[in-house]
Amino acid sequence: EVFDDLLAWNRWWPRRRSLDGYLSWGSDPYQPVVNSAYEVSHINDLQGAAWESGLDNSPMYDDVPYDAERHIMLLADAGLMGLYVMDCDALADIARVLGKTTEAEELLRRGEMFRENLRRLWDDETGIFCNLRLDTGEFSRRLSPTSFYPLLGRAATQEQAERMTAEHFYNPAEFWGEWILPAIARSDPAYPSQEYWRGRIWGPMNFLVYLALRNYDLPGARADLAEKSKALFLKNWREHRFVAENYNCETGEGGENDSSDRYYHWGGLLGFMAFIEAGYVAGWENPVSS
Secondary structure (H helix, E strand, O other): OOHHHHHHHHHHHHHHOEEOOEEOOEOOOOOOOOOOHHHHOOOOOHHHHHHHHOOOOOHHHOOOOEEOOOOEEOEEOHHHHHHHHHHHHHHHHHHHHOOOHHHHHHHHHHHHHHHHHHHOOEEOOOOEEOEEEOOOOOEEOOOOHHHHHHHOOOOOOHHHHHHHHHHHHOOOOOOOOOOOOOOOOOOOOOHHHOEOOEOOEOHHHHHHHHHHHHOOOOHHHHHHHHHHHHHHHHHHHHHHOOEOOOEOOOOOOEOOOOOOOOEOHHHHHHHHHHHHHHHHHHOOOOOOOO
């Protein structure tokens, strides 16, 4: 029932958000319908593009140039590209089940093209995938868990994935700690603010990194992320009986300020990983579907 709509959405990205073979976030100008603030504020500018990412105030997008003529920020986004390649792969699987051979081949070709371009965002000096400034050709080394999203699109080698986890996932100066994963590396100057995407922990972000780790032979990192996410979930549930929108990475507290809703469905993903992980221990072939 939804395949054609999902395919149309997949085709939209390279048409409207591609530059030099990379994908970037953007914001298209349009005619307001009901004249709400969201229809007229930050349309076709950098903040509007950051809102499109869902990471509204992420430091990754601070001071990035914006191209108002092409309606995109001039930053090749490794996280977006990892998500997009995963989308191509998943839709190709659905197309094959539906007997849509032509569409499956189209999706596989497009996914492989963007996977190859995504591999160029590997920064061997840093040992992780980085966003790329399209105005200067230089890597941006403001690291977020989205740097692990290329693993969702299987763009890394096993060796690269192991290096990412050893040097960054388990690095207490970046992502490792009592509470994980911060939405920006602990070493980033924006981290201490712990305001929204500037250092706090988000269930969907942890969950996507967990799914990324599942694509590689990284059982320790996968299990550790699931266990620490469960601990964060249960700490707040047992103490306060709520599931928060996001959590303070220093204290593990959620819902303690105005930008962390105390009743937010996606916080449940922090606990859901433990159920998937239990499926691996039980030897299920596909613990997600099982």
